Amino acid sequence: MAKVMANSPALVKGWLALSGALSGGVLPAPVRERLAIATAEYNNCTYCLSAHTYIGAHVAKVDAEExxxxxxAESTDPHAAALLALSGAIARGRGHIxxxxxxxxxxxxVTDAEIAxxxxxxxxxILTNYFNVLADTDNEWPVVTPHTHG
Structure with a gap:
C-alpha cells in the first residue's frame, strides 16, 4: 500500500502522521485493529481486512473469535462492543447519528476522548479502504475476503 501511496508524498505523510498520532491515543491497539476490521468489512476492502486481521492476530494479539x-462490529467485551457500534453508526450515518x-x-x-x-x-x-479499493493494491497479506453484503 505504501508503495502505491508513494505516488503522492503528501498523502503518505498525512497517512503516517494520523496513524502515528492515533497509535499514541487512548484507544489500545486491539481496539484500533477491531475498528479497522469493522470498517474494512463495511467498505468491502479486501486489502485492509486482510492486513488488519493479520495485524490484529499477530501484533495486537486479538483472538480469532474476536x-x-x-x-x-461486535465484541464480547462490552466496552469494545460500544466503540464498534458507535463507529458503525457514524460510518452508516456519514457522521450523523x-x-x-x-x-x-x-x-x-465511552469517554469524550474515545469518541474523538x-x-x-x-x-x-476510510482513507486506506478507499485508496486500496481504488488502486486495486496487490495484497501481500493472507487474504481475508469480505462477507457478501446485501
Missing part, C-alpha cells in the same frame, strides 16, 4: 466478531446511540455509548463508559478517536480511526480507515 477478530471474526469485529467483522460484524441518533442521540440515543451516543447515550448508549456513554452508558457503556473513534472518528479519527474511522477517517484513517
Amino acid at each position: 477478530l471474526e466478531r469485529a467483522r460484524h 441518533d442521540e440515543t446511540q451516543l447515550k448508549t455509548a456513554r452508558a457503556a463508559g 478517536e473513534v472518528v479519527g480511526n474511522l477517517a484513517l480507515n
Whole structure:
C-alpha cells in the first residue's frame, strides 16, 4: 500500500502522521485493529481486512473469535462492543447519528476522548479502504475476503 501511496508524498505523510498520532491515543491497539476490521468489512476492502486481521492476530494479539466478531462490529467485551457500534453508526450515518446511540455509548463508559478517536480511526480507515479499493493494491497479506453484503 505504501508503495502505491508513494505516488503522492503528501498523502503518505498525512497517512503516517494520523496513524502515528492515533497509535499514541487512548484507544489500545486491539481496539484500533477491531475498528479497522469493522470498517474494512463495511467498505468491502479486501486489502485492509486482510492486513488488519493479520495485524490484529499477530501484533495486537486479538483472538480469532474476536477478530471474526469485529467483522460484524461486535465484541464480547462490552466496552469494545460500544466503540464498534458507535463507529458503525457514524460510518452508516456519514457522521450523523441518533442521540440515543451516543447515550448508549456513554452508558457503556465511552469517554469524550474515545469518541474523538473513534472518528479519527474511522477517517484513517476510510482513507486506506478507499485508496486500496481504488488502486486495486496487490495484497501481500493472507487474504481475508469480505462477507457478501446485501
